[in-house]
Amino acid sequence: MKNRIDAAFEKCRAANRAAFMPFLTAGDPTLAATAALIEECERCGADMLELGIPYSDPVADGPTIQASYGRALSAGCRLEDIFDMLRGVRERCELPILTMVSFSIVSRHGPQAYFGRAAEAGVDGVIIPDLPIEEGAAVARLAEKARLHPVFLVAPTTPDERMKGIVRRSRGFIYYIAVAGTTGARAALPLDLAQHIARVKAATDKPVAVGFGVSSPEQVAAVAQAADGVIVGSAIVRKVAESAGRPLPELVQEVGRFVKKLAAATKKN
Amino acid sequence: MLPDAKGHFGPFGGRYIPETLMPAVVELDKAYRAARRDPAFRRELEYYLRQYAGRPTPLYFAERLTKRLSGAKIYLKREDLLHTGAHKINNTLGQALLTRRMGKKRVIAETGAGQHGVATAVVAALFGFECDVYMGEEDMRRQALNVFRMRTLGARVVSVTSGTRTLKEAMTEAMRDWMGSVATTHYILGSVGGPHPFPMMVRDFQTVIGRETRRQMLQTEKRLPDVILACVGGGSNAAGMFSPFIKDKEVRLIGVEAAGRGLNTPEHAATLERGSIGVLHGSRSYVLQDAEGQTLPAHSISAGLDYPGVGPEHSYWKETGRVTYNSATDRQALEAFGLLSRLEGIIPALESAHAIAHAVEAAPKMKPEQIMVICLSGRGDKDCVEVAEKLGQKI
Numbered sequence: 001m002k003n004r005i006d007a008a009f010e011k012c013r014a015a016n017r018a019a020f021m022p023f024l025t026a027g028d029p030t031l032a033a034t035a036a037l038i039e040e041c042e043r044c045g046a047d048m049l050e051l052g053i054p055y056s057d058p059v060a061d062g063p064t065i066q067a068s069y070g071r072a073l074s075a076g077c078r079l080e081d082i083f084d085m086l087r088g089v090r091e092r093c094e095l096p097i098l099t100m101v102s103f104s105i106v107s108r109h110g111p112q113a114y115f116g117r118a119a120e121a122g123v124d125g126v127i128i129p130d131l132p133i134e135e136g137a138a139v140a141r142l143a144e145k146a147r148l149h150p151v152f153l154v155a156p157t158t159p160d161e162r163m164k165g166i167v168r169r170s171r172g173f174i175y176y177i178a179v180a181g182t183t184g185a186r187a188a189l190p191l192d193l194a195q196h197i198a199r200v201k202a203a204t205d206k207p208v209a210v211g212f213g214v215s216s217p218e219q220v221a222a223v224a225q226a227a228d229g230v231i232v233g234s235a236i237v238r239k240v241a242e243s244a245g246r247p248l249p250e251l252v253q254e255v256g257r258f259v260k261k262l263a264a265a266t267k268k269n
Numbered sequence: 270m271l272p273d274a275k276g277h278f279g280p281f282g283g284r285y286i287p288e289t290l291m292p293a294v295v296e297l298d299k300a301y302r303a304a305r306r307d308p309a310f311r312r313e314l315e316y317y318l319r320q321y322a323g324r325p326t327p328l329y330f331a332e333r334l335t336k337r338l339s340g341a342k343i344y345l346k347r348e349d350l351l352h353t354g355a356h357k358i359n360n361t362l363g364q365a366l367l368t369r370r371m372g373k374k375r376v377i378a379e380t381g382a383g384q385h386g387v388a389t390a391v392v393a394a395l396f397g398f399e400c401d402v403y404m405g406e407e408d409m410r411r412q413a414l415n416v417f418r419m420r421t422l423g424a425r426v427v428s429v430t431s432g433t434r435t436l437k438e439a440m441t442e443a444m445r446d447w448m449g450s451v452a453t454t455h456y457i458l459g460s461v462g463g464p465h466p467f468p469m470m471v472r473d474f475q476t477v478i479g480r481e482t483r484r485q486m487l488q489t490e491k492r493l494p495d496v497i498l499a500c501v502g503g504g505s506n507a508a509g510m511f512s513p514f515i516k517d518k519e520v521r522l523i524g525v526e527a528a529g530r531g532l533n534t535p536e537h538a539a540t541l542e543r544g545s546i547g548v549l550h551g552s553r554s555y556v557l558q559d560a561e562g563q564t565l566p567a568h569s570i571s572a573g574l575d576y577p578g579v580g581p582e583h584s585y586w587k588e589t590g591r592v593t594y595n596s597a598t599d600r601q602a603l604e605a606f607g608l609l610s611r612l613e614g615i616i617p618a619l620e621s622a623h624a625i626a627h628a629v630e631a632a633p634k635m636k637p638e639q640i641m642v643i644c645l646s647g648r649g650d651k652d653c654v655e656v657a658e659k660l661g662q663k664i
Contacts, residue, residue, distance in 0.1 A: 056563040059444045060287040103285050104548045108562025132291050155289035181449030
């Protein structure tokens with residue numbers, strides 16, 4: 001069976017647009033809300049979904065996502081419950097799903113066990129932001145064995161020579177980090193972002209998706225011209241946090257409206 | 270000599286950090302290896318260690334403590350006499366010279382007790398770097414004096430309010446700062462944790478403790494000690510003390526962790542004795558974590574030991590059995606704090622008091638002709654307010 005991630009990129013390419021990938025924190029504010037939000041993302045035009053697995057000490061994340069991890073953990077969100085939730089979602093939803101997860105969590109469960117359980121819950125890929133290729137090559141093979149796409153990241157600071165090794169090991173797509181820094185909304189993206197994306201695309205035939213700092217429909221539209229995929233995280237997590245006190249249907253609708261606007265901005269000119 | 274080229278001590282160590290930081294640690298590794306081979310760098314570091322920090326430190330025979338415990342002959346390695354009052358400056362001087370070599374103008378650091386923060390602020394002043402020190406809000410309260418020292422030295426102290434508001438969060442915050450500032454900033458990590466090359470480099474800069482001890486011991490006693498004790502939080506003074514003795518199998522090496530309110534309570538910082546293998550702050554090592562992989566809060570009366578991780582080389586030494594790890598409770602450390610003060614006229618840092626506390630148990634079981642060395646990693650002035658409070662006194 002073809003990986004859902006590959007199919008999604010093919011569909012977007014045929015439609016002459018970039019794939020849109022919203023990010024949600026699992027269990028923020030509750031796992032039931034996360035399940036409803038995933039399905040709403042699919043309805044509102046998302047092509048893929050990045051699901052953040054809460055971790056107590058995230059190094060790559062800014063304050064918005066860090067706070068959402070804190071909320072989910074305080075509410076008692078556990079990995080097994082996340083996978084149970086995803087299994088339920090998979091009965092109704094074909095949206096490709098990748099977990100964004102610290103290697104601290106993966107290593108605690110054991111990479112093989114983590115990937116096996118994720119795949120069995122219907123996950124399609126895994127992004128481990130604190131696992132560079134040196135330590136990650138063997139781990140990536142285990143992910144592939146479980147039929148998960150291991151996605152590796154390229155940073156603005158990554159030299160060309162090093163990038164070659166990263167794009168070779170990455171499956172599904174390459175995650176390009178738009179800004180040297182943690183995740184979180186930025187008023188402006190770097191002026192040379194398009195050149196950087198072109199630099200990665202020159203090194204690979206695989207799709208290149210861009211995240212970190214992308215937060216508005218305008219920024220999505222700009223990135224979509226150069227990249228094959230656009231990831232919006234903190235801005236959506238903030239929306240969820242702002243609406244967390246409201247009844248679930250309203251929360252879902254509110255976030256859905258925002259996702260729809262972002263997804264509509266991915267058309268290539 | 271460990272680690273290997275990728276920073277592995279057996280199954281421990283490595284680099285578990287975001288790609289954004291990878292080029293920086295690769296560059297740091299190269300710069301450090303080049304500096305290490307460069308006689309001019311070594312000369313300059315030796316100059317500052319001697320003329321600025323006050324090395325060599327004495328290896329002092331603690332006669333009254335020896336008499337009181339009536340067992341082994343006890344020597345104290347007096348790192349408390351260094352400028353800034355602790356061993357941390359051995360490392361910050363080395364990394365500051367390296368920062369200058371790499372052409373960076375800003376340094377950041379994490380700090381628990383504030384000793385590494387002060388030692389970083391000092392070298393930033395000395396070499397004209399901009400300096401931000403991340404410190405947990407709880408530690409800023411416990412170590413208000415050191416916060417004032419850092420600010421006096423021209424550093425900014427950034428209060429960290431997430432999680433347990435102690436050393437763990439301070440380190441996470443420093444790494445997050447580095448994610449966005451890596452082009453202009455060097456992260457002066459204070460312990461033997463973090464991604465490679467930090468555990469190797471910090472250990473190397475601290476081995477001056479063990480090298481001097483070895484030389485001084487051979488001079489005065491014409492032989493090596495039987496037992497060496499050092500406290501272990503992240504483990505930098507212990508790594509620096511133990512390293513030069515690793516091949517001397519007849520020397521027993523004992524690291525003393527913080528048992529907090531007791532190993533059978535959840536409130537301790539005994540990572541090696543009660544933790545499990547995991548990944549925290551860039552390397553694989555023992556970690557205090559739950560079944561899900563979430564880091565557990567540590568507890569110790571000493572802010573410098575109040576950390577749920579430990580340097581990867583200590584995990585390796587534990588697994589190979591070369592070093593034994595033990596612990597002392599808050600209460601034992603407090604007693605040792607008072608004991609050394611009254612018997613020897615030396616107020617030890619609460620961190621170092623853990624090593625003294627273990628000596629109180631271990632030395633009486635040894636013979637008078639046996640020799641014990643304790644690494645007195647820092648002085649206790651910084652802890653006086655906290656200890657007074659614990660004793661119900663107001664300063």
